[in-house]
Amino acid sequence: MRVAFFGYAWNPELRIDAYMAETIDSFARAGADVDVFLGNQLSQAYGIYGLNETVPTDKLARIIGAAEYDAAISFNNSMLIPKVTDAITGRIVTVIVDEPEHLFDYEGLGPYAAFHRDIEIVAMSTALERRLRAEVAGVEGRLHFRMPATHADLEARSAEAVYPISWIASYVGDLNLDQYLNLTIEKPDFHDLTVRCLDIVEKDGDLRSIKAEKGADAALIASLPWSFEYFQAQMLNILTNRSRVEVVERLSPHGLALFGNPGWRRLLTHNAAVLSALQPGPALTKHAELRGVYNASKIAINLPQAHVAQDAVQYRVTDVMASNALMITKHNPTSDLYRAFGADCPIPTYSDLAELESLCVHYLANETARRKIVEQCNRLVATGFSFVERAADLLRMVGLEARTTAPRGGVRRIDLRMLSA
Numbered sequence: 001m002r003v004a005f006f007g008y009a010w011n012p013e014l015r016i017d018a019y020m021a022e023t024i025d026s027f028a029r030a031g032a033d034v035d036v037f038l039g040n041q042l043s044q045a046y047g048i049y050g051l052n053e054t055v056p057t058d059k060l061a062r063i064i065g066a067a068e069y070d071a072a073i074s075f076n077n078s079m080l081i082p083k084v085t086d087a088i089t090g091r092i093v094t095v096i097v098d099e100p101e102h103l104f105d106y107e108g109l110g111p112y113a114a115f116h117r118d119i120e121i122v123a124m125s126t127a128l129e130r131r132l133r134a135e136v137a138g139v140e141g142r143l144h145f146r147m148p149a150t151h152a153d154l155e156a157r158s159a160e161a162v163y164p165i166s167w168i169a170s171y172v173g174d175l176n177l178d179q180y181l182n183l184t185i186e187k188p189d190f191h192d193l194t195v196r197c198l199d200i201v202e203k204d205g206d207l208r209s210i211k212a213e214k215g216a217d218a219a220l221i222a223s224l225p226w227s228f229e230y231f232q233a234q235m236l237n238i239l240t241n242r243s244r245v246e247v248v249e250r251l252s253p254h255g256l257a258l259f260g261n262p263g264w265r266r267l268l269t270h271n272a273a274v275l276s277a278l279q280p281g282p283a284l285t286k287h288a289e290l291r292g293v294y295n296a297s298k299i300a301i302n303l304p305q306a307h308v309a310q311d312a313v314q315y316r317v318t319d320v321m322a323s324n325a326l327m328i329t330k331h332n333p334t335s336d337l338y339r340a341f342g343a344d345c346p347i348p349t350y351s352d353l354a355e356l357e358s359l360c361v362h363y364l365a366n367e368t369a370r371r372k373i374v375e376q377c378n379r380l381v382a383t384g385f386s387f388v389e390r391a392a393d394l395l396r397m398v399g400l401e402a403r404t405t406a407p408r409g410g411v412r413r414i415d416l417r418m419l420s421a
Contacts, residue, residue, distance in 0.1 A: 001030075001031055001032045001033065001070050001071075001400060001403065001409070002032065002033050002035070002067060002068065002069050002070050003027050003032040003033070003034050003035070003069060003070065003071050003072070003073060004034075004035050004037060004064065004067070004069045004071075004072040004073070004079075004088065005020075005023070005024050005027065005034050005035065005036045005037065005072075005073050006037050006039050006072060006073065006074040006075065006078040006079035006080070007020045007024075007036060007037070007038060007039065007075050007078055008038055008039045008040045008075065008076065008078050008104075009038055009040060010040065010047070010176070014038060014041075015285060016036070016038070017285075018284075018285060018286055018287040018289075018290060019097075019148075019149075019287065019315050020075060021286070021287065022149070022151070022287045022387045023073070023149075023387060023390070023391065024036060024411055025387070025411075026387040026388050026390065026391035027073070027391050027395075027409070028408055028409040028410065028411050029388060029391070029408055029409075030388070030391050030392060030395060030402035030403060030404070030406075030409070031402065031403030031404075031406030031407065031408070031409050032070075032395075032403075032409045033409040033410050033411075033412075034409060034410070034411045034412070035067065035069075035412050035413075035414050036411065036412065036413050036414065037078075037079055037414050037416065038078075038415075038416065039074075039076075039077075039078025039079040039104050040078075041055065041415070041416035041417060042055055042057075042060075042079060042081070042106065042416060043104060043106060044225060047176040048102065048103065048104045048105060048176075048230070049105050049106070049108065049225055049226065049227070049230075050106060050108065050225065051081070051106050051107075052416075054417075054420045055416050055417075055419055055420060056419055056420060057081065057083050057084075058083070059419050060083070060084065060416065060419055061083040061084060061086070061087040062087075063414075063419070064084055064087040064088065065087035065089075068089045069088055069089055069090055070089065070090040070398075070400060071088075071090040071091055071092070071093070071395065071398040071399075071400055072085075072088045072090070072091075072092045072093075073092075073093055073094075073095065073394060074092065074093070074094040074095065075094070075095050075097060076094075076095075076096060076097060076098055076102060076103050076104060077094050077096075077103045077104045077105075077111075077114045078104050079104075080092070080094060080104065080106075080114040080117070080119070081106045081107065082117075085117055085119070090398060090399070090400070091119070091120065091397075091398035091399055092117075092119040092120065092398065093119065093120035093121070093122060093394055093397045093398050094114065094115075094119055094120070094121055094122070095122040095124070095146075095394070096121065096122065096123050096124060096128055096132075097124050099127075099128070099229075099233070100112065100128075100131060100229070101227060101229035101230045101232070101233050102230070102233065105227070110227075111227075112132075112135045112136055115132060115135075115136045115139060116136060118142075119142065120142050120144065120397045120398060121139065121142050121143050121144065122144045122145075122146050122394070122397075123143060123144070123145050123146075124145075124146060124147070124148065124312065124313075125145075125311055125312035125313070125336055126145065126311050126312075126334070126336055126339060127311050127312060128312075129143060129145055144397065146390070146393070147313055147318060147336065147340050147385065148313060148314065148315040148317070148318045148319075148385075149315075149318070149385055149386060149387045149389070149390040150315070150318040150319045150321070150322045150381060150385050150386065150387070151287065151291060151319075151322065151386060151387060152322040152323075152378070152381065152382065152386070153291055153295055153322075153323070156291075156292075156295040156323075156324065157324065159295050159296060159324060160296070161296060161297060161298045161324065162257075162296040162297070163255070163257040163293070163296055163297040163298070164254060164255030164256075164257075164297075164298050164299065164364055165251055165254060165255055165256045165257065165297065165298070165299045165300070165301065165360055165364075166256075166257045166258075166259065166293050166294065166296075166297035166299070166300045166301075166325065167247070167248075167251070167256060167257070167258050167259070167277075167300065167301050167303075168259045168260070168284060168290055168293060168300075168316060169244055169247075169258065169259075169260055169303065170260060170261040170263060171241055171244065171260060171261060171263030171264045171266070171267070172237040172238075172240050172241050172244075172263070176226075176234070177234050177237060177238075180224070180234060189220060190220070193217055193220050193221070194235070194238075196217065197210065197217070197231075197232075197235045198235055198238060198239065201232070201235045201236060201239060202239055206232060207228070207231075207232045207235065211228055240303075243303060243353070244303060245267065245271065245273075245274065246353055247301070247303055247353060247356070248271075248273045248274050248277050249271075249273040250353055250354075250356070250357045251277070251301070251356075251357060251360060252273040252274075252276050252277045254357070254360055254361060254364065255364075256277045257277065257279055257293075257297070258274070258277040258278045258279060259279050259283075259284055259293055260278060260283065261283045262283060264278050287319075290316075290319060291319060291322075291323060294319055294320050294323035294324065294325045295323045295324045295325070296324070297323075297324070297325040298325060298326065298363070298364060298367075298370065299325060299326045299328060299360055299363055299364065299370070300316070300320040300323070300325040300326070300327055300328075301327075301328050301329070301356065301360070302314060302316055302317055302320075302327065302328070302329035302330065303330060303356075304329075304330055311332055311334045311335050311336050311339075312336060313335065313336045313337055313340070317329055317337070317347075318381055318385060320377075321347070321377040321378070321380060321381045322377075322378065322381045322385070323374075324374060325374065326348070326363055326370045326373055326374050326377075327347050327348075327377065328347070328348045328349070328350065328356065328359050328360065328363075329347060329349055329350075330349060330350060330351075331349035331350060331351050332349075335349075341380050345380075346373045346376045346377060347373070347377065348363070348373070388402075
């Protein structure tokens, strides 16, 4: 069984994230030989839009066709251009983990173009389901809702808690945002635009007013190789960072251990709370490392990024539910937590950062109550949420069966830069 995996990596090392890595490993454990492609190598410099002219797509299609893949798994529509989809011998499933403005749009036809092709679609939130039904006629039979997968370390149940509160959180940004921030330094008009847009987003929650006015600000945004929605998402990312710094300042006195990406280093010289909370060592990149932190924590918190659909459940939420830590996340009455686990889902939630701090203090002082909720959450994700089960599920969607008794398959990285050599 041969499977093409179409992922992406927004870092200079071209390292895929822990969850894609676990998904790939699970396909190999199911007996598949997996070839990994990075869709950002097929796109232009700003990430998700346009085609990279240095990649010969005819040659790429011939290589993919010759491989005779039994299936292809894409994340966020990575690699899904007609030449590639036509070259895939088997069925294709695309797993949508972000909002539409974060999906690859190689052809400039908008984020929904790929969904009109005959492919299976996994939506990771109810909000995504609604948007896909509204935008893509006849999608219902190909649309599947799934919660994030995880892994339960049963052997770690007796582990001692080292961290009162842990938070694995990025100081948000990627190569795309960094390139834009360079514009704000180099060009005064983009600097002024950013200041205005951040004020509007903080007040209104979005930039609809700028889009509706169709004035100079909208024209300047349109000059970027991004969609308006993607620019708006980047403004929301900046606001997310402001909130995350406030969380650190509130929880650092209560024993917060912050595990972050290199972006946090920008704050070390002028923010004492970040310096106190940020744990030394390299950023955690493997799923086992993330789980190790949760299993050594009493509490683990979640602050969703501002651009993420409010009913969506992040990967870290199910990870913590499967661990020794108590998950505390932001309140939303329509959260998919209640769709998946019922109206009585036991996870404590907060409405503002003051309530988050209060809940952390309460459960640190009430170990019996904390353990009771942890055990309830462990039971909720005990079956149906593992990466192995999810891989088997995705294979079924494309007409294949996981081979539990077969030898482990191999994993091969296909570097698209080599095609232009």
